[in-house]
Amino acid sequence: MVKPGYKQTEVGVIPQEWEVKKLKDIADFIGGGTPSRDKSEYWQGNIPWISSSDISLNTIHSLNINRFITERAINESATQICPKDTILVVSRVGVGKIGIAPTELCTSQDFTNIVLRKNNIEYVARALQPILQSMVNMSQGTSIKGITTDEVKNLAILIPPAEEQDRISEAILNAEKLVASLEKQISKKKAIKQGAMQELLTGKKRLAGFTGEITYKPLRTLCTTFADGDWIESKDQSCDGIRLIQTGNVGNGRYIDKQDKQRFISKATFERLHCLEIFEGDVLISRLPEPAGRACILPASNKRRITAVDCTVVRFSSYNPVLFVAYSQTRQYQEKVDMAMAGSTRQRISRKELGEVLVPVFPTIDEQNAVAAIFSHMDGEIVALEQKLEKYRQVKQGMMQQLLTGKIRIL
Numbered sequence: 001m002v003k004p005g006y007k008q009t010e011v012g013v014i015p016q017e018w019e020v021k022k023l024k025d026i027a028d029f030i031g032g033g034t035p036s037r038d039k040s041e042y043w044q045g046n047i048p049w050i051s052s053s054d055i056s057l058n059t060i061h062s063l064n065i066n067r068f069i070t071e072r073a074i075n076e077s078a079t080q081i082c083p084k085d086t087i088l089v090v091s092r093v094g095v096g097k098i099g100i101a102p103t104e105l106c107t108s109q110d111f112t113n114i115v116l117r118k119n120n121i122e123y124v125a126r127a128l129q130p131i132l133q134s135m136v137n138m139s140q141g142t143s144i145k146g147i148t149t150d151e152v153k154n155l156a157i158l159i160p161p162a163e164e165q166d167r168i169s170e171a172i173l174n175a176e177k178l179v180a181s182l183e184k185q186i187s188k189k190k191a192i193k194q195g196a197m198q199e200l201l202t203g204k205k206r207l208a209g210f211t212g213e214i215t216y217k218p219l220r221t222l223c224t225t226f227a228d229g230d231w232i233e234s235k236d237q238s239c240d241g242i243r244l245i246q247t248g249n250v251g252n253g254r255y256i257d258k259q260d261k262q263r264f265i266s267k268a269t270f271e272r273l274h275c276l277e278i279f280e281g282d283v284l285i286s287r288l289p290e291p292a293g294r295a296c297i298l299p300a301s302n303k304r305r306i307t308a309v310d311c312t313v314v315r316f317s318s319y320n321p322v323l324f325v326a327y328s329q330t331r332q333y334q335e336k337v338d339m340a341m342a343g344s345t346r347q348r349i350s351r352k353e354l355g356e357v358l359v360p361v362f363p364t365i366d367e368q369n370a371v372a373a374i375f376s377h378m379d380g381e382i383v384a385l386e387q388k389l390e391k392y393r394q395v396k397q398g399m400m401q402q403l404l405t406g407k408i409r410i411l
Contacts, residue, residue, distance in 0.1 A: 015406040024153035032107035033078025045070030048105035052094035079106040087114040092146035096136040112152045120165035167410040175396040182389040193378040212363030220355030225315035229307035241266045245307040250286040252294040283314040287348045293337035295328040322372040
């Protein structure tokens with residue numbers, strides 16, 4: 001039974017005042033194209049031109065415009081000028097991404113571009129996002145290369161009254177501003193941390209009260225344990241037991257849990273293969289890209305754990321692991337790892353080469369721990385902001401689902 005104020009339609013139950021319209025009934029369409037790359041004169045103009053790689057998946061207002069073409073390029077190719085506020089839908093490579101043209105521009109053939117005759121542009125663009133994403137999700141695992149122009153034209157859109165479109169758009173835009181503000185804060189915090197690492201871990205800046213020379217020693221000389229993980233073949237894995245930590249769990253400075261991709265081995269297999277058990281506080285270094293040499297500290301767990309052969313397990317004697325993980329994110333460290341891999345056809349750094357990488361050693365344990373404490377505090381701030389950001393994103397997503405379907409009204 002349909003509740004009062006709502007009606008049953010071909011796309012489900014919607015508010016009584018809303019309509020279901022196909023895009024072709026409310027919009028005109030403009031195609032795209034790519035002027036010949038062989039004619040440099042085509043690419044020396046002032047008319048913006050974008051490809052699918054220049055548009056973001058997550059926000060409709062993020063376009064990377066860095067190529068410009070001439071009127072001649074337009075006249076002698078399939079691309080056309082899209083007016084300001086055209087809805088840009090990536091229908092081929094990168095299918096599903098949406099943007100709104102901030103100015104007149106041209107696009108590649110990867111786009112189907114929508115020019116509304118009326119209706120709120122912000123509303124329609126956001127209403128299209130979940131529809132296109134659903135099409136992409138349904139096509140995963142198939143050979144689909146994109147969405148045809150006819151398919152885009154025949155997409156059904158829910159159209160509220162104009163005033164409600166405006167209110168829905170404003171509510172979603174406010175949520176997006178909160179998300180963008182947090183993203184900016186996180187980016188700023190990370191930049192500050194990166195600058196602090198470059199200064200404090202290279203001796204360019206010292207904390208008050210500390211003096212003496214910072215020396216550099218091979219990584220392996222600072223460790224009580226410096227060993228690779230275990231070679232675990234698919235046949236040795238099981239559904240539960242001792243967890244196998246893989247290179248994909250080793251982020252650049254942090255551990256990535258990936259609950260949906262967990263692998264295990266049985267206790268019997270652990271004992272048969274004489275595996276190396278790893279513990280909270282161990283440092284894991286991935287010897288595989290990207291980038292090779294990235295490191296993280298293993299967090300606490302209620303599961304016993306081992307790691308894969310392309311991860312090196314590090315336990316320090318008197319060196320603060322936070323300090324090393326911070327140093328692993330600096331330009332100096334990465335250059336040393338890259339040099340150790342130079343000239344090799346192997347897409348990894350060997351444990352021997354990794355062990356020879358020089359790391360900074362402070363004159364005293366007190367200074368080492370003081371510097372590490374600064375980085376730990378910075379990491380804590382960043383993690384807290386990231387958790388808040390994830391919560392805001394979930395709230396925004398839930399709000400969009402409710403508002404764009406009329407389940408919640410803004411009257």
